Amino acid sequence: MAALLDYLVNRGPYLLFVVLAVLGVYLMTSHRNYLKAMVGLYLFQASVILFFVAIAFRVDSSIPILVPGRTITLSNPLPHALMLTAIVVGVATLGVAVAILRRIQAETGSIEEPRHEAGESGR
Amino acid sequence: MIQPFDSLMLRTLLGPSVAALQLFALYVLMHGHYSPGGGFPAGILLAASMILPLLVKGRGAAWRTLSPRGAVTLTAAGVLLYALVGVASLLLGGTMLDYSWLPFGDDVANRRSLGILLIEVGVTIGVAGAMVSIFYSLAGDIGQEGGD
Amino acid sequence: MTSSSLPIVLYAVPFLAALLVAVVGWYVRGSARVIAVSAMAMTATLAAAVLARVMTEGTLYTPLGGWPPPLGIALVVDRLGALMVVLVSGVASLTVTGSLRHVSQELPGRETPYYSCVLLVTAGLIGIAVTGDLFNLFVHLEVASLAAYALVAAGGRGAPRAAMAYLIIGSAGASLYLLGVGFLYAATGTLNMADEARLVATADPRLVMVGTLLIVAGLGVKMALFPLHAWMPAAYQLAPAAAASFMAPLVTKVSAYALIRVLFWVHGEALLRTGGALEILAWAGAAAIVAGGALALVEADLRRMLAYSSIGQVGVVMLGVGLANTAGMTGAVLHIASDALVKGVLFLAAGIALLRFGVSRVDDLNRLRGRAPWTGAAITVAGLSLVGVPPLAGFFGKWYVLSGALQEGRWMFVAALVLGGLASIGYVFRILERLYFAPAPEHSPPGEGSWLAVGACLVLAAGIVLLGVANESVVSTLVLPALPEVGP
Numbered sequence: 001m002a003a004l005l006d007y008l009v010n011r012g013p014y015l016l017f018v019v020l021a022v023l024g025v026y027l028m029t030s031h032r033n034y035l036k037a038m039v040g041l042y043l044f045q046a047s048v049i050l051f052f053v054a055i056a057f058r059v060d061s062s063i064p065i066l067v068p069g070r071t072i073t074l075s076n077p078l079p080h081a082l083m084l085t086a087i088v089v090g091v092a093t094l095g096v097a098v099a100i101l102r103r104i105q106a107e108t109g110s111i112e113e114p115r116h117e118a119g120e121s122g123r
Numbered sequence: 124m125i126q127p128f129d130s131l132m133l134r135t136l137l138g139p140s141v142a143a144l145q146l147f148a149l150y151v152l153m154h155g156h157y158s159p160g161g162g163f164p165a166g167i168l169l170a171a172s173m174i175l176p177l178l179v180k181g182r183g184a185a186w187r188t189l190s191p192r193g194a195v196t197l198t199a200a201g202v203l204l205y206a207l208v209g210v211a212s213l214l215l216g217g218t219m220l221d222y223s224w225l226p227f228g229d230d231v232a233n234r235r236s237l238g239i240l241l242i243e244v245g246v247t248i249g250v251a252g253a254m255v256s257i258f259y260s261l262a263g264d265i266g267q268e269g270g271d
Numbered sequence: 272m273t274s275s276s277l278p279i280v281l282y283a284v285p286f287l288a289a290l291l292v293a294v295v296g297w298y299v300r301g302s303a304r305v306i307a308v309s310a311m312a313m314t315a316t317l318a319a320a321v322l323a324r325v326m327t328e329g330t331l332y333t334p335l336g337g338w339p340p341p342l343g344i345a346l347v348v349d350r351l352g353a354l355m356v357v358l359v360s361g362v363a364s365l366t367v368t369g370s371l372r373h374v375s376q377e378l379p380g381r382e383t384p385y386y387s388c389v390l391l392v393t394a395g396l397i398g399i400a401v402t403g404d405l406f407n408l409f410v411h412l413e414v415a416s417l418a419a420y421a422l423v424a425a426g427g428r429g430a431p432r433a434a435m436a437y438l439i440i441g442s443a444g445a446s447l448y449l450l451g452v453g454f455l456y457a458a459t460g461t462l463n464m465a466d467e468a469r470l471v472a473t474a475d476p477r478l479v480m481v482g483t484l485l486i487v488a489g490l491g492v493k494m495a496l497f498p499l500h501a502w503m504p505a506a507y508q509l510a511p512a513a514a515a516s517f518m519a520p521l522v523t524k525v526s527a528y529a530l531i532r533v534l535f536w537v538h539g540e541a542l543l544r545t546g547g548a549l550e551i552l553a554w555a556g557a558a559a560i561v562a563g564g565a566l567a568l569v570e571a572d573l574r575r576m577l578a579y580s581s582i583g584q585v586g587v588v589m590l591g592v593g594l595a596n597t598a599g600m601t602g603a604v605l606h607i608a609s610d611a612l613v614k615g616v617l618f619l620a621a622g623i624a625l626l627r628f629g630v631s632r633v634d635d636l637n638r639l640r641g642r643a644p645w646t647g648a649a650i651t652v653a654g655l656s657l658v659g660v661p662p663l664a665g666f667f668g669k670w671y672v673l674s675g676a677l678q679e680g681r682w683m684f685v686a687a688l689v690l691g692g693l694a695s696i697g698y699v700f701r702i703l704e705r706l707y708f709a710p711a712p713e714h715s716p717p718g719e720g721s722w723l724a725v726g727a728c729l730v731l732a733a734g735i736v737l738l739g740v741a742n743e744s745v746v747s748t749l750v751l752p753a754l755p756e757v758g759p
Contacts (some may be wrong), residue, residue, distance in 0.1 A: 025443075028439060046444050048449050049451065089410070089413045089417075096420050096440075100421075104435060108432075192297050194383075203287070218276055
């Protein structure tokens with residue numbers, strides 16, 4: 001029991017990352033509704049962001065802001081900065097997806113993938 | 124089409140909310156050096172302050188609103204500000220985005236700090252324009268002016 | 272202009288032009304296309320200057336923001352990067368100039384956002400070619416991809432759905448790449464490519480292996496490597512003709528280059544062989560050659576067939592990369608260049624055929640017979656290069672990869688290349704047969720189509736011939752010094 005708790009405390013974020021990533025992939029692939037697929041995509045991206053933030057943590061560290069006179073260990077700020085960029089990229093992707101979704105709805109009246117093949121084979 | 128969701132409470136709260144949002148956006152932008160914040164959340168707050176009147180009063184109401192094309196132009200203008208600051212430092216002698224060559228401030232650290240502030244302003248404007256433009260595209264208003 | 276600022280100016284020109292188009296394009300009529308064409312021309316000139324500098328001075332290096340590595344983001348342009356930049360800007364300028372008329376025909380009133388997206392894709396691709404930082408690569412990849420999704424969605428019926436599929440799969444791929452970079456960062460603590468190369472040999476091998484495989488998967492999605500290719504046929508079939516002619520030659524090739532850069536400059540060949548990434552790439556490449564060729568053979572729609580052909584050609588490149596000997600790598604790089612030129616011609620010609628003659632199926636190509644001699648000539652040159660007829664450029668790429676496979680004694684790969692070659696003979700000769708030997712219909716519009724488009728096709732076709740004829744000097748002066756250090 002103690003080993004399990006210890007594992008959850010130290011490795012918990014990574015476990016969560018795996019769970020979220022798998023959930024995201026499931027959402028992306030199993031639903032015909034494009035909006036749900038988009039949510040799954042964003043969930044997958046969020047899990048990657050969580051992974052980066054998790055590797056930035058150092059034992060007994062605090063937020064990475066320099067205050068004169070403070071000597072505590074700081075967690076690594078670089079992944080945080082990278083993930084700001086990644087979050088913005090994710091939001092921009094969602095924005096483009098939303099615009100495309102509007103187009104799909106205007107053209108076909110629904111936001112689901114059609115029952116048969118989505119691409120036209122021209123045969 | 125954006126339908127107004129009008130009610131007395133919302134109409135009353137709209138003014139103070141928008142003012143508070145914009146002030147807070149400015150605060151978050153300026154204080155990004157010393158606390159979590161900076162250009163991105165400031166831009167989103169600014170966008171929220173522009174979207175809220177649209178939701179409450181609908182388009183074409185008394186409040187002047189950003190047209191869909193204006194939103195896209197604003198986005199590009201914000202990013203252009205960022206890029207031009209970078210180009211300015213290139214032209215003034217350093218490499219791109221090397222703020223220590225900008226012509227104000229006393230020492231290098233100060234110049235870099237001011238340079239970062241300038242680009243964060245650009246980021247704020249860009250993000251605000253982008254969020255409003257996404258909102259318009261979600262609400263289906265983009266097609267009205269023939270732009271995409 | 273100093274050598275250290277040349278790469279960043281090269282990136283800044285299309286990027287600033289994209290923003291300028293978005294700010295000014297709606298308010299000044301016709302300014303979008305003027306800015307786009309002049310920015311493309313400027314970029315092509317700067318790219319040539321970069322290549323000249325790199326040939327004389329060696330690797331160009333720009334520490335962005337003045338921060339020295341490994342603190343800051345660095346731009347590194349070596350010979351291979353300079354080659355890619357020249358290729359991207361050259362093909363992009365030609366296809367954009369050639370499709371000016373197509374854009375005003377297919378997307379009237381939407382030129383401003385179109386040209387803004389086109390310039391953003393160009394900027395992103397150039398950014399990928401010049402960057403020396405793993406995360407910066409991700410950012411440029413996503414900039415280019417987001418604009419590409421928008422370009423695909425601008426097409427007609429069914430295009431938004433194809434764009435949505437492209438978006439979901441492409442963004443998932445980019446996230447996989449990011450995750451791979453995360454694993455590499457966790458293993459080595461740095462994102463700078465050169466620094467990473469130094470540290471990766473002593474890092475935890477499990478982290479490095481997982482990171483590498485994730486990066487391979489992510490970039491494999493972006494370059495439509497079999498079996499991650501599902502987004503490509505519909506996207507290039509349904510995109511606007513002008514957008515397809517601009518994106519199809521370049522986007523997948525630059526992603527292939529990015530994979531070469533990350534695999535060989537960051538990891539190095541010795542490390543890769545123990546990890547197994549090269550084997551996977553070689554087998555995926557071989558499967559892509561066979562599958563792409565077979566699917567192209569039975570396809571009736573012209574642009575869809577060209578998309579499957581592209582999948583096959585990316586397979587050839589990846590097979591060369593997976594073999595990782597000098598011949599294989601030479602073939603891969605040459606094939607990237609030759610296929611970019613070939614697909615530029617073919618997609619541009621498909622645009623002419625679609626917009627002038629209403630041709631969307633291969634069988635309808637007979638409408639061009641007798642009416643479009645120059646376009647037909649360009650298609651013939653490109654088609655023969657695709658088959659691999661010497662002395663055209665396409666022959667040499669496949670030949671080097673083939674000799675690389677023979678050198679290693681990998682008979683399955685040789686068989687795959689031969690099968691792919693047979694399939695390409697099949698579908699190219701289908702095109703040529705409909706173009707030259709099928710009876711022409713009675714009513715055809717006069718004239719050949721926009722002279723800009725035909726002219727661009729001819730210039731690209733001349734490039735194919737030139738690359739083929741001058742092949743030996745190209746290989747010895749440009750390609751061989753550009754390769755990473757690989758085996759015999």
